[in-house]
Amino acid sequence: LAGEPPSFVYVPELGTAGSRVALSPDEAHYLARVCRARVGDVVRATDGRGAIARLRIASLDREASAEVESVERGARVRRARVWCGPPDGERADWLIEKLAELGVEIFQPLECERGKWTRAAERLERWRRLSIAALRQSHRRFLMEIREPLGIEAGLGELPRECSRSLASMGGRPPGGAGHSEGLWVGAIGPAGGFTHAESTSLEAARFVPMCLSDGRLRTETAALAWAAWWAAGGQ
């Protein structure tokens, strides 16, 4: 926004106006090297949970810190979760970045018959870093949460009753443009080898509506992104 300080960082504990907050080594490095900010500069920060603060940098040394000048909070009005089977190779990395940029609330890796998430622990760590980087990049106030992989039945068990559900499927109907701006949306995308018939049937029985996102076959990560882009374009 015009007139806003251009630098934007992630500070999980923002405190209140007048307090002093510590900056992590990552954020201090980002401010000093990428934003070329200096002591005394005013920057913006989010706690990733809805607050945005104006901070005045007090130090960028080993014990980097800033004074909180003001804090304001916003509520999340639009919410989307992506349930996603594993794509090929390391394609999940950029998918995470893009979904976070688009404002998805939760990324839920889905264990499927035809695809298991391997090395989940180390990848979760990396994905959380990518999610923070995308938060800074997109100047958002909510950090995308990345959950541990879950099977479809377990996922269905913890889904809120009231939500709109899409299943990416070439056999589905085109999404249309209206009516997806409010409430929680969940999009389920199969692994590189696709959902099995049994899995699709379970999802459809749980009110996941087949949605055709393109007139060609999409890779897992492309379908996940296309669904999120469709959702993001739907209401602002």
Add this chain to the structure above:
Amino acid sequence: LAGEPPSFVYVPELGTAGSRVALSPDEAHYLARVCRARVGDVVRATDGRGAIARLRIASLDREASAEVESVERGARVRRARVWCGPPDGERADWLIEKLAELGVEIFQPLECERGKWTRAAERLERWRRLSIAALRQSHRRFLMEIREPLGIEAGLGELPRECSRSLASMGGRPPGGAGHSEGLWVGAIGPAGGFTHAESTSLEAARFVPMCLSDGRLRTETAALAWAAWWAAGGQ
């Protein structure tokens, strides 16, 4: 589609039913190693210009070839061009792949005040290979064309008079869902540093309508993809 041979290759000169066509070393390697196809198998092929053929593999050796069993042609009913300023680093690579999967007709790199396409010649070569790989992956009948970089004024000069034009912009209106299924659509996306005021003004004067694709800031490649996904979801 059920019952179709699963392997799908790119053969620029398909000939007619009954003729024999050469398979490039790339396609022969893809058939033998990725699809695990053998001599005598039936596969599908496209010429990237609307034709899809059934081929019976005659040889996968150095002079690989196939017999054309049948050919059918389809017309392109939906058309999209992406005009895109340079994103950061090598992010154009995956953007090309995703736009091709989504069925974009032409990728037009755009030279901008705040971003020039560097090493264009070598990258065009690479992007054309990525476009072919995405064609095979998505089983499409049209190859995405990748043009040489062009300035905005030159691009405007060669644009068909009748087309719908979008300009990705946080200050624009949400796209809505209806009415983008037919005819040619052109989406203009600024470079990593954004269009200058003068560039945006030129584009708007040329009937590019500002469109807001997300409620957060998007990177160049994310905005290009979000626009293409919105377009792809619009009509099938």
